Amino acid sequence: MRHVTELFDITIIGAGPAGLYSAFYSGLREMKTKIIEAHPYLGGKMNVYQDKIVWDIGGVAPKPARLIMEDLIQQAQVFHPTVVKNQQIMTITKEDDQFILQAKSGEKHYTKTILLATGYGIVTPKKLILKAGKPIEAKNVYYHVKAMQDWQRKRLVISGGSDSALEWALFLQELGAQVTLVYRKSQSELKAHEATITKLIKNQIECYFETEIEDISMDAEGDFVKIVHLVNRKTNEKHNVEVEGLVVSHGFESKNPLLQQGVLGIELMDEYYVAATSKGEANVPGIFVAGDLAQYQGKVHLLAGVFQDAINAVNAAKKYVSPKAHERGYVSSHNQLFEEKNKKIKKDYQIE
Ligand SMILES: Cc1cc2nc3c(=O)[nH]c(=O)nc-3n(C[C@H](O)[C@H](O)[C@H](O)COP(=O)(O)OP(=O)(O)OC[C@H]3O[C@@H](n4cnc5c(N)ncnc54)[C@H](O)[C@@H]3O)c2cc1C
Known part of the structure; x- marks a missing residue:
C-alpha cells in the first residue's frame, strides 16, 4: 500500500553534526526534509565534549564545542525541516518506492530516500x-x-x-x-x-x-x-x-541495533561502517550515508569530514528523487532562498 500523506523526500536518521548539516543542505536543495534523533537533544557526540575547545575546523576560530553545536542546530533549522526527537529508529523496510522507518515507540515514517547519519550509534558514557x-x-x-x-x-x-x-x-x-x-x-x-x-x-x-x-x-x-x-x-x-x-x-558504549540487523542488505565494512561511494551512496538505491558511519577510501572521521559527506549525500539523494536536478546546490548569495535573510545579515554587518 502506498502512503501519500506526509511522505518526505529525505529522512535523515541521526541529528549529530552530519545529520544537522544534511538537514540544512537538503533544505537548500528544496527537499521536503525530516530529521529523527534518538535522544531528546540534538548535536550527537558533541554533547559529550561540550567544553572542549575545538581547533581543527577550517575557518572556525577555536571555541568550545558547545558553541559550534549550537550553530549547527541553528543552521539545520534555516529551511524548517520536521524535527523529531526522542525516537530511535529500529527497522527500515521498503514498499514499492517508499521506505518505511519504524521507531522503538512504534511510530512510522514514510520517505523516498534515507540519509543514514547515525555515527557510532547511540553513544552513552560507561x-x-x-x-x-x-x-x-x-x-x-x-x-x-x-x-x-x-x-x-x-x-x-x-x-x-x-x-x-x-x-x-x-x-x-x-x-x-x-x-x-x-x-x-x-x-x-x-x-x-x-x-x-x-x-x-x-x-x-x-x-x-x-x-x-x-x-x-x-x-x-x-x-x-x-x-x-x-x-x-x-x-x-x-x-x-x-x-x-x-x-x-x-569511555563510551555505543549501540547501533538498526544496522546490526543487516537491514535491507546494506553493505557494511569492518562489521560496522556503511560502505559508501565518495558521493555518499550506500549499495541500496535510495539509501545514502554521511558522517562517522560512512567508510570509503580517504574518509575523514572528524567534524571537517562530515560536511563534505553531507553535501555529497544530499546531492545524490536529490538526483535520486529528481533525476533532472542540478548536480549541486545553488549556494550563491543570489539564491532567492537567501535573499530576505541576506538583507538582515548585511544590515548587521553594515554592508551596503
Ligand atoms: C570526546 C570526543 C572529542 C572529539 N573531538 C573532536 C575535535 O576536536 N575535532 C573534530 O573534528 N572531531 C572531534 N570528535 C569527532 C566528532 O565529534 C565526530 O566526527 C562527529 O560527531 C561525527 O558526527 P556524526 O553526525 O557522524 O555522528 P554523531 O555525532 O555520533 O551523531 C550521530 C547521532 O545519531 C543518533 N542516532 C544513532 N542511532 C540512531 C537511531 N537508530 N535512531 C535515531 N537516532 C540515532 C545518535 O543519538 C547521535 O545523536 C570528537 C569525538 C569525541 C567522542
Whole structure:
C-alpha cells in the first residue's frame, strides 16, 4: 500500500553534526526534509565534549564545542525541516518506492530516500559499576564535566586512564579543584598522548596506578558520595579519599541495533561502517550515508569530514528523487532562498 500523506523526500536518521548539516543542505536543495534523533537533544557526540575547545575546523576560530553545536542546530533549522526527537529508529523496510522507518515507540515514517547519519550509534558514557552490580548514580558523580560548575577547592577523584580522563584532571585542576587520578593499570599503560602524561606529572596531580574504586560511602540521605574506597590490585593496599565529587571517565558504549540487523542488505565494512561511494551512496538505491558511519577510501572521521559527506549525500539523494536536478546546490548569495535573510545579515554587518 502506498502512503501519500506526509511522505518526505529525505529522512535523515541521526541529528549529530552530519545529520544537522544534511538537514540544512537538503533544505537548500528544496527537499521536503525530516530529521529523527534518538535522544531528546540534538548535536550527537558533541554533547559529550561540550567544553572542549575545538581547533581543527577550517575557518572556525577555536571555541568550545558547545558553541559550534549550537550553530549547527541553528543552521539545520534555516529551511524548517520536521524535527523529531526522542525516537530511535529500529527497522527500515521498503514498499514499492517508499521506505518505511519504524521507531522503538512504534511510530512510522514514510520517505523516498534515507540519509543514514547515525555515527557510532547511540553513544552513552560507561557507568561505574561496583559490587552491587548496579550503575552508580549520585548528585556528585559526573560522567561529563561542565566548566560552568564551580570546581574551586573541590576535592575530586577522577577514575580513568584515557586522554579524556587526563584532560579532565588537568582542566579541573586549572579550575581550582584538588584532583586525585585513579587508574586500574600502570602508569606506562596510560592511554593518553605523551604530552598530556608529561603535563600530568609536571602538575603533580596525585595518582594511584594499578588501583580501582572498590566501594563508595554515601551521605546519610544517599544523595552524595562522601568517601571513595580505593584498592591497589597488586598489593591489596587500601586508601579512603573523602570527596566532593567523583568523575568517571571509562569511555563510551555505543549501540547501533538498526544496522546490526543487516537491514535491507546494506553493505557494511569492518562489521560496522556503511560502505559508501565518495558521493555518499550506500549499495541500496535510495539509501545514502554521511558522517562517522560512512567508510570509503580517504574518509575523514572528524567534524571537517562530515560536511563534505553531507553535501555529497544530499546531492545524490536529490538526483535520486529528481533525476533532472542540478548536480549541486545553488549556494550563491543570489539564491532567492537567501535573499530576505541576506538583507538582515548585511544590515548587521553594515554592508551596503
Ligand atoms: C570526546 C570526543 C572529542 C572529539 N573531538 C573532536 C575535535 O576536536 N575535532 C573534530 O573534528 N572531531 C572531534 N570528535 C569527532 C566528532 O565529534 C565526530 O566526527 C562527529 O560527531 C561525527 O558526527 P556524526 O553526525 O557522524 O555522528 P554523531 O555525532 O555520533 O551523531 C550521530 C547521532 O545519531 C543518533 N542516532 C544513532 N542511532 C540512531 C537511531 N537508530 N535512531 C535515531 N537516532 C540515532 C545518535 O543519538 C547521535 O545523536 C570528537 C569525538 C569525541 C567522542
